[in-house]
Amino acid sequence: xxxxxxxxxxxxxxxxxxxxxxxxxxxxxxxxxxxxxxxxxxxxxxxxxxxxxxxxxxxxxxxxxxxxxxxxxxxxxxxxxxxxxxxxxxxxxxxxxxxxxxxxxxxxxxxxxxx
Amino acid sequence: xxxxxxxxxxxxxxxxxxxxxxxxxxxxxxxxxxxxxxxxxxxxxxxxxxxxxxxxxxxxxxxxxxxxxxxxxxxxxxxxxxxxxxxxxxxxxxxxxxxxxxxxxxxxxxxxxxx
Numbered sequence: 001x002x003x004x005x006x007x008x009x010x011x012x013x014x015x016x017x018x019x020x021x022x023x024x025x026x027x028x029x030x031x032x033x034x035x036x037x038x039x040x041x042x043x044x045x046x047x048x049x050x051x052x053x054x055x056x057x058x059x060x061x062x063x064x065x066x067x068x069x070x071x072x073x074x075x076x077x078x079x080x081x082x083x084x085x086x087x088x089x090x091x092x093x094x095x096x097x098x099x100x101x102x103x104x105x106x107x108x109x110x111x112x113x114x115x
Numbered sequence: 116x117x118x119x120x121x122x123x124x125x126x127x128x129x130x131x132x133x134x135x136x137x138x139x140x141x142x143x144x145x146x147x148x149x150x151x152x153x154x155x156x157x158x159x160x161x162x163x164x165x166x167x168x169x170x171x172x173x174x175x176x177x178x179x180x181x182x183x184x185x186x187x188x189x190x191x192x193x194x195x196x197x198x199x200x201x202x203x204x205x206x207x208x209x210x211x212x213x214x215x216x217x218x219x220x221x222x223x224x225x226x227x228x229x230x
Contacts, residue, residue, distance in 0.1 A: 032216035043119075043205055043221035044158070051216035090157060094216060102148075103219060105157035 002027040002093040004074075006106035014114050019063075019078040021109045023091035026072065032094040033074045034103065035065055039087045047089075050074060061085070086113045118142070119222035121206050127228045128196050136191040136225045138206030147189040148219065149181060150205040158205055164189060193227075201229045 007022040025031050032051050036044040048059025055067045065076045076089065091106040119140045128134040138147065146165050150158035162171045164183045178200070180192045193200055203226050207219040 034218075036221075041203075041224070041226065043121075043223045044207075044219075045221070046218050049216060049218060102160060102163070103158075107157050108155075 001097065002029075002031060002095055002104055004033075004091045004093050004104065004106040006089075006091050006109050008109055009107065010110050010112065012112040012114065013081045015083055016080050019076070019081045019085065019111065021076040021089050021091075021111065023065075023074045023076065023106060024072050025074060025091075025093050027093060027096075029096055032096075033065075033067065034092040034094075035059065035063070035074075035076050036090045036092060036105075037061075037087050038090065038108075044090065047076070081111075081113045083113050083115065086111055119206055119208055119220050121204075121222035121225050123225060124223060125226050125228070127230060128193075129230050130197065131195045134193050134196055134227065136193075136204050136206075136227070138189045138191070138222055139187050140206075140208045140220075140222075141187070142208055142210075142220060143186060144208035144220070145186075145211045146209045147183060148207040148209075149179075149189070149191050150207065152203040152205055152224070154202075161191070196227070196229045198229050201227055203227075 003026045005024045034049045035047040038044050048057045050067045058064045063078045088108050090108045092103040095102040122137045148163040149161045152158040161175045183189045203224045205224045206222040209217045209219045
């Protein structure tokens with residue numbers, strides 16, 4: 001069975017600082033991994049996904065994530081935080097015991113950005 | 116633009132009074148999902164349809180049911196809402212059979228309040 005763990009339920013950074021949101025996965029097969037962002041009272045928007053094509057994945061809004069098999073990690077980074085990045089971020093993995101792309105979500109990390 | 120639409124965005128109901136939430140999509144996707152998201156928690160899958168094939172999660176209460184009359188529409192029925200059913204309900208779609216890392220596209224959600 002697949003699962004993801006997000007370390008840190010809250011992360012605070014200053015505007016312009018590096019953003020690092022951590023996600024570790026557990027999977028007995030090559031995983032499909034996703035990062036979604038959720039703004040207050042909104043649905044989830046895909047930031048980026050890993051489907052084994054390239055280990056460094058670039059997404060929207062300047063975010064990227066690197067798949068590291070040796071560390072079973074898929075951390076999300078952005079070189080310079082913007083106030084508009086303040087939101088909840090969810091890491092997710094496809095449950096490959098299903099015949100559809102059922103997602104298993106982590107518990108989320110709330111990002112605060114201070115001026 | 117192709118999208119996932121949820122109506123209403125906010126729904127207030129009374130304890131025990133049936134309520135229906137609506138989701139429509141213009142993506143022509145085969146799979147539609149319903150998630151429940153309680154405050155500060157990850158989305159939890161309730162059920163999904165692949166075309167007309169209904170798939171219920173094992174821990175989804177019987178109080179929750181769904182209908183998909185055609186490709187574009189899917190409904191979530193809560194037969195007798197309790198206070199614990201107050202949550203954000205998210206509809207999502209994906210293209211087809213997996214798992215192959217296909218993206219799920221989310222609607223903006225319906226926030227349900229039970230009085």
